[in-house]
Amino acid sequence: MTMINSFLAEKGIYLLTFILLALGVAGIITCNNYMKKLICMNIMQVAVIFLFLCLGQKRGGTIPVALSGAAEAAEYINPLPHGLMLTAIVVSLGTTAVGLSLLLRIKEKYGTIEEDDLLYREKLLSMETQRTREKLKKQDQQSKDK
Amino acid sequence: MSFNWLSWLPLEYRPLCAVLVSLCASGLIYVLGEHVHRNLREGITLSAAVIKIILVYSLIPAALAGNEVKLELFRIVKGVSFALSVDPAGMVFACVAATLWLLTSVYSIGYMRGHGEENQTGYFAAFAMCLSAATGLCFAANLLTFFIFFEVLTVATYPLVVHYRDDEAVASGRKYLAYTLISGQIFFAAIVIVYAVSGTMDFKPGGFLTADMLPMPWALIVFFMMVGAGIVKAGVMPLHSWLPAAMVAPTPVSALLHAVAVVKAGAFCTLRVVLYVFGPELAKDCGGAQLLAWMAVFTIIVSSFIAMRKTNLKARLAFSTVGQLSYIVLGICILTPFSTAGALYHIVAHAFMKITLFMAAGAIFVTTHKKDITEMVGLGRRMPVTMGAFAAASIGIAGFPFFAGFVSKANIIFGAVEAGQPLFVATLIASALLALAYLMPVVLIAFKKEVDNPDFREFGEANPRMLVPLVLAAVLSAVLGIAPNLGLHLFDLSLMAGNSIFDPLM
C-alpha cells in the first residue's frame, strides 16, 4: 500500500496527465462533431502544458518571481517550462482560433459540422462537379458540331 | 584518309563533339522544326550527320594505332567521372551508327514526304537524339556513363515507336517501355552492386570483376541482371516480343531500331558487360556465358521458324533480326578472340544488310502500299532495282561468300571450332539455310515470270531519295564482304578488340 502511495505521490501527476492526453486523443478520433473534436484537441494541449509544468516543479521551491527573502536559485522552481508553456498556450490559442474560423466556414458552406453528414455532402458535391463538367463538355461538343 | 585539317580539334574532344553534334541537332530541330521550312529542318539533320561521320572517321587512325584517347569531363557522381574514350570495339559500332545515320536520314526524308507523314519534326528530333545516345554508348568509358546513354536511348526511342499515335502504336509503345524500363532498372541495381563490391566502373578489356568480389551465386545473378538489359534490347528470346510489336512504327524507324541503333545497342551492351565488366574468365566460371549462349542458339533456330510463317514482310524481317542479333550474342558468349571479332563485325555486316532489306520493304510500301508478301507477286518487274538490292541483301544475310555476312559468320564459326563447340557450329550453318528459306521466297515471288500482276501496272521504281541510300547500303554490304578492311579498317578493329580482351598483353 505504501508503495502505491509513494508511487502516486511521486509519479501520480504524470499518470493523470497521461490520462488527460489519452482522453483528448480518443475524443479527436471518436467524436463525430467537429466542434467536439476541437474541444478535445484543446484538452490534449492542456495535458502537454501540465506535463511541462510538472517538469519545472521542485519541492520547497517558490514561484519564479524575485522575492526579497530568497536570493538563491535553489529556492525558486524552474521558470523555463513556464516560459515555454506561455508560448505553447499562445500557439494553441492561435490554432483554436484558426480551427473555429474554419468551422464557421464549414457550417456556412455545408450547413453542418457533423462528420458523417459532411462526408455525404462532399460526395454529393464531387458528383455534382463531375456532372457539370460533363454537361459543359457536351455543350462544347454541340457548339463545335454546329 | 587523312584528317590533318581537323587537327585544331584535340583528339580526345572529338567523341564528345560527335555526341553533341546530334544532340544539338535534335534540340534545334525540336525548337525550330515547326517554324522553318522543312528543307532547312532536314538540312540540319543532314549536316549534323556529315559532321558526325567526319568526327567519327577521324578517330579511326588513333583507334587502329591503339592510342589511349580518353576525356574525363566532370564527375557524374561522387567518385565516378563522365568519361569518354575510344577503343576498337566502340569504334566499330560508332562507325556503323554514324554511316547509317546519313543513309537513313536521306531515306527518311524520301519516305516521310512520299508517305505524307505527320509529326515529322518530332520524328527527326527523336531520331537525332537516338543517334546521339548511340554514339555516347560507343564511346562511354565507364558503366555509369554507358548507362546514362543507354537510358536516354530507351526514352528517345519511345516517341519513334508511338509515331502514328493510334491505339496500336500506344499499345506497342507501352510494351516497349515495359520491357526496356524494367530491364533498365534491373541493370541499374546491378551497376550499383558492381560499384559497391568493386569500387570501380571503368571498362577494361578482359573485365574488372573477379571471383572473390562476387561469390558464385551472386556472380550469376548479377550477370543476368546486367546482361538482361542488353538481351532485351537485342531481342533474345524469350524477351523479344517488344521488337515485332514495335513494327507498327514507320519503316525508317524500324530500320533504325533494327539496323542502326537500338538492338545493336543491346548487343553492344551485352558485349561490354560480358567482356569488359565480367571478363571471359568470370563469365565462364559463373556459368552465365554458357546459359546465354544456349539462349542465343534457341533464339536463332526458333525465330527462323517463326519468320517463315509470317506473311507480313516487316514482321518477317523483324524475326530475322531477332535471329541475327543472337548471332552476335552467341559470338560473344563463345568467348574466343575470333568469335568476338566475328560478333563485332556482325554488328557491321548485319546493319548494312538489314537496313537494305528494311529500306526495300519501306520503298515497296510507300510506292505500292503493299505490306504482305503474298501480294507482291510480280513486283520485281516494276521495281527491279529495289528487289535486286533486296535479293542481294537476303543472300548476304544467309551468309554467302562475297557478302559481309560471310566474314562475320565465318569468324564466329572459327571461334566455335576453336572453343570445341560443334553444336554451335551446326546451329550457325543450319540457321544460314533457314535464313535462305525465309528470305528467298520473297525474292522468288517478286520475280515470278509468268504472272503479270495488274496491281502494279501504274507503279514504277521507288523515289530516288529512297532508292539511292538503299542501293548504296546494298553495295556497301557486298563491298564489305569482299574487302572487309576497306577504308574504315572495321575488320582490323574488330580483331584488335577480340585480341585485346583475350590477351591483354598484345
Add this chain to the structure above:
Amino acid sequence: MIESNLPVLIILSPLCAALICMLLTAIHRELGRAVVVLAVLVSLVMSVMQLRLVIDGGPIHYAIGNYAVPYGIELVIDSLNALIIVMISLIGFLTVLSAGNFSDRRPLVHGAANTILALLITGLLGMASTGDVFNLYVFLEITSLSAYCLIALGGSRGVVSAYRYLLVGTIAATLYLIGVALLYGATGTLNMGDMAEILDKGDHDNVMLLASCFLIPAFGIKMALFPFHGWQPSAYTHAEPGTRPLISGVMGKLPALAMFRYFYCIFGTDFVYVKYMMAVLGVFSVIGMLYGSIMAMWQSDIRKMLAYSSVAQISYISLGFAVGTPVALAGAFLHMLGHAFMKGGLFFCTGAVRFKYGTADLNDFGRLYKKMPLTGGLLTLAALSMIGIPPTAGFFSKWYLALGAAGQHEWIYIAVLVISSLLNAAYFFKLIEKLFIQKSSGIRERWSSRELELPVTLLVPIVVCFIAILGIGLCNAWIVDVLMMSLEGVGL
C-alpha cells in the same frame, strides 16, 4: 554588418513583409504583394550569400539577441540547411511570383493570402535554420498554421481538408512537445548541440527510446510519411492553387530535416536503439513507396496523382535516413532538393494549365505540348526525373540511395527502389502519353496571347524548375561534396 547577421535577416525579411502586407494592401491592391515578392527575393539573395559563406568558412552559429548559447536561441547554419534554405527561398520566390495569377478578386483576401504565404516562408526558413528544439516547435506551428489557412483558401473542399489537417497536425505538434518534454526533463537544455553533448555523456537510452516513439509519429504526420499520410492527398489537392508548389514541394521536407537533426545530430550513434528505430522507419518507407505509387496510378485528377506520388517520394528521403550511411544520407538530401523542384515544377505546370484552360483532369491534357510547349517540356522532364531517368536529378538521388543501401547490404531497399521507379514509370508515362499522344479534348482557352503561352510570372517558375532539375542532376557531385561537409562522420 549584413554578413554577420545573415541567418536571422533571411528569416526576418519575409516576416516583416508579412506584417506590413495587409496595411499596404489597404493602400493599393498590388502593393502588399510587391513587398512580399521583394522581401522573398532579398531572402533568396542573402541565402545564396550565406551558402557561399558556409562553404568557405564552415558552419555559422548565430546567437539571437546575443544571449549566451545554451540559454538563448541559436541559429545553426551548416552546409545542409544552407542548401535547403536556398531551395526554400527560391521556390518560395517563384511561388509568390506566380501566385498573383490566381489571386482572389476581393482585395482583403488577396492581401491576406500574400501575408500568410510570407508567413509560411518565414516558418519554413526558421525551421531550417534553428538550432533550438523549442524554437523548432514555434516555427513548425507558424508553418502549419499558415498552411491550414492557405489550404482553407482553396474553396469549400479546401476548408474541410484544412480542418482535418489542423486536427491531425495539432496531434503531431503535441506529440512533438511530449518528445521535447522528455528530453528536456533528462538533459535540462533546449539547445540541440548542448543536448547532444549531455546525452552523449550519460546513459539516456531509455529516455531517447521513449522520445523517439513520440518523435517519429510527430514528424511522420508533418511530412506525410506512410502510415501517417491520411491528411495529405486532399490537403495538397485542394490547397489555394497559387501556393501548391510551395506547400507540396517544400513543406514536407522540413520535418524530414528536423527528423534527421534528432536522430543523427542529437541522438547520434551512441543511442543503442537507433538501429531499430531506423529499421522501423525503413519499413514505413518501403511500404509507403509502394503504397503511394500504387494509389497514384488510380487517380484521374492530376493533383491527386501528384499528391499520392509525394507520399512515395517522401519515403525515398526517409529510406535514406533508414540506411544511414553518409552516402545514403547525401542521397536523401539530394532527393529533398531535387524533389522540391520536380514536385514544385509539376504543380507549377498544373497551375499553368488550370490558369489557361481551367481544368485539372488528366483526360483534358491531350496533345497539350502543341499548345503549351514549355509547360509540356517541364512536365515531361519532371516526370522522367520522378522515374529516375538519367541525367535528371531523380536518377542521381536514387543512385546515392541505392549505393548506400548496397554498402549496408540492404538488398531489399534496392529492390524496392527499382520497383518503385517502375511503378512511377507506370503513372508518369500515362501522363506523358496524355501529353503527346491522346487526341486533344475540347477545352477552351481562358487566357491567350500571341507571343507567349503563359504570362511571364508563370513562365519564369517553369523555366527555372526545368533548369534546376537538369542542373541538380548534372552538378550532383558538387552538391554532394557540399552536403558531405556536414555529413562526414554523422552516419551510422
